[in-house]
Amino acid sequence: MQEADTRDPLDAIDVTPHDVDRLCAVDSNDVDPAPRLSFSRNVFVPLTTACRYTCTYCTYFDPPGEASLMSREDVRQVLETGADAGCTEALFTFGDKPDDRYDAIHDQLDEWGHDSIHDYLYEMCELALDVGLLPHSNPGDLQHDEMAMLAEVNASMGVMLETTADVGAHAGPRQKTPEQRLDTIRAAGEVGIPFTTGILVGIGEDWEDRAESLLAIRELNEQYGHIQEVLVQPVVENERWNSPTPDAEILRRAVAMARVALPEDVSIQVPPNLAPVREVLDCGVDDLGGVSPVTDDHINPDYAWPGLDELEAIAGEAGVPLDERLPVYERFVDDGGWIDERIEAALAADTVHGERFRSVLEHGENPAGV
Ligand SMILES: O=c1nc2n(C[C@H](O)[C@H](O)[C@H](O)CO)c3cc(O)ccc3cc-2c(=O)[nH]1
Ligand SMILES: C[C@H]1O[C@@H](n2cnc3c(N)ncnc32)[C@H](O)[C@@H]1O
Ligand code: MET
Numbered sequence: 439m440q441e442a443d444t445r446d447p448l449d450a451i452d453v454t455p456h457d458v459d460r461l462c463a464v465d466s467n468d469v470d471p472a473p474r475l476s477f478s479r480n481v482f483v484p485l486t487t488a489c490r491y492t493c494t495y496c497t498y499f500d501p502p503g504e505a506s507l508m509s510r511e512d513v514r515q516v517l518e519t520g521a522d523a524g525c526t527e528a529l530f531t532f533g534d535k536p537d538d539r540y541d542a543i544h545d546q547l548d549e550w551g552h553d554s555i556h557d558y559l560y561e562m563c564e565l566a567l568d569v570g571l572l573p574h575s576n577p578g579d580l581q582h583d584e585m586a587m588l589a590e591v592n593a594s595m596g597v598m599l600e601t602t603a604d605v606g607a608h609a610g611p612r613q614k615t616p617e618q619r620l621d622t623i624r625a626a627g628e629v630g631i632p633f634t635t636g637i638l639v640g641i642g643e644d645w646e647d648r649a650e651s652l653l654a655i656r657e658l659n660e661q662y663g664h665i666q667e668v669l670v671q672p673v674v675e676n677e678r679w680n681s682p683t684p685d686a687e688i689l690r691r692a693v694a695m696a697r698v699a700l701p702e703d704v705s706i707q708v709p710p711n712l713a714p715v716r717e718v719l720d721c722g723v724d725d726l727g728g729v730s731p732v733t734d735d736h737i738n739p740d741y742a743w744p745g746l747d748e749l750e751a752i753a754g755e756a757g758v759p760l761d762e763r764l765p766v767y768e769r770f771v772d773d774g775g776w777i778d779e780r781i782e783a784a785l786a787a788d789t790v791h792g793e794r795f796r797s798v799l800e801h802g803e804n805p806a807g808v
């Protein structure tokens with residue numbers, strides 16, 4: 439058991455300079471291509487565009503006064519569109535603790551009977567389960583009790599570590615800090631929820647920072663075993679961020695480092711709308727993440743999802759099968775103890791949606807997919 443953590447979270451991560459140096463020496467020749475590729479069919483629910491942080495690479499958040507909150511009916515509509523298109527995942531990702539900074543959001547939540555965005559999210563996850571979708575929530579930084587509550591109604595959850603470095607992109611009066619991100623990932627481990635994390639490449643970090651970030655994720659996974667996938671995500675240009683996006687060579691090396699740093703049962707995900715996946719596929723990528731037939735990537739709306747035929751083509755050229763997966767990986771469903779009883783019930787084969795989920799889980803095939 440972990441004792442109460444009064445230490446600096448970065449100190450609590452046992453990453454030595456020697457480990458960092460060794461990982462920095464890895465390149466794309468040191469890894470083998472994965473034998474298969476997977477993806478998840480999702481519908482994206484951007485609950486609110488308000489955020490307490492102001493990451494300088496992000497166009498997702500709106501300033502106070504302009505930020506909005508989706509109503510229950512808005513959410514229901516998006517979820518039903520997704521369920522009708524055969525999606526299995528409801529991806530809830532949105533601004534971090536918006537009610538902290540935006541009185542209007544706080545007041546609206548209050549009017550709807552919620553004392554926090556997390557309380558509202560809980561109810562929207564229940565709605566997703568009702569319409570036949572498995573929630574995957576990434577609401578940003580969470581405390582242990584918030585994580586424990588949300589784990590009851592999520593198949594898996596996630597937060598990007600981004601980087602362990604203090605970068606200018608996270609500057610400002612309210613900012614993402616590596617300590618808080620690591621605390622969130624640790625809280626997920628303590629709670630025991632299958633978890634997605636990753637690094638954002640090109641936000642001012644150097645190779646040592648990338649190695650340190652990947653090793654920090656490895657260390658937390660060694661302690662808790664909860665990491666299901668690690669994203670290697672290039673930062674992309676937009677109206678707020680006009681530095682160049684990392685090129686294919688940088689991504690190849692970062693992906694190879696991720697593959698070497700993490701054990702085999704942790705997937706390495708590269709998003710096909712943001713990265714030149716064809717050029718990095720042989721470096722150990724085995725997952726393309728959530729792809730939506732019905733909604734935009736609201737975080738990076740200028741970058742459209744490739745269609746399913748394009749994903750098939752990518753896998754075909756690499757000579758590997760393409761499998762659809764659920765937002766929770768099979769090993770966490772089979773192992774027992776990882777997913778809450780409400781998610782287990784949703785996955786039971788004798789329910790309306792359970793049969794479809796089971797087919798995706800066990801055969802990588804979605805009978806309802808369009
Ligand atoms: O559409 C997106 N999906 C993102 N996803 C969704 C992800 O691709 C899938 O939902 C997971 O693979 C679960 O199936 C994230 C999920 C996380 O837990 C953490 C970070 C991300 C980042 C993105 C993202 O930038 N864009
Ligand atoms: C959900 C995740 O989206 C990522 N994110 C935010 N802005 C960008 C961008 N310009 N390019 C790539 N990824 C981005 C962050 O890593 C966040 O954690
Ligand atoms: C819209 S960004 C994703 C969720 C959260 N705001 C974070 O940065 O982690």
Ligand code: SF4
Nearest residue numbers: 489491492493496533
């Ligand atoms: S990346 Fe997430 S935390 Fe940062 S400003 Fe955008 S919405 Fe907020």
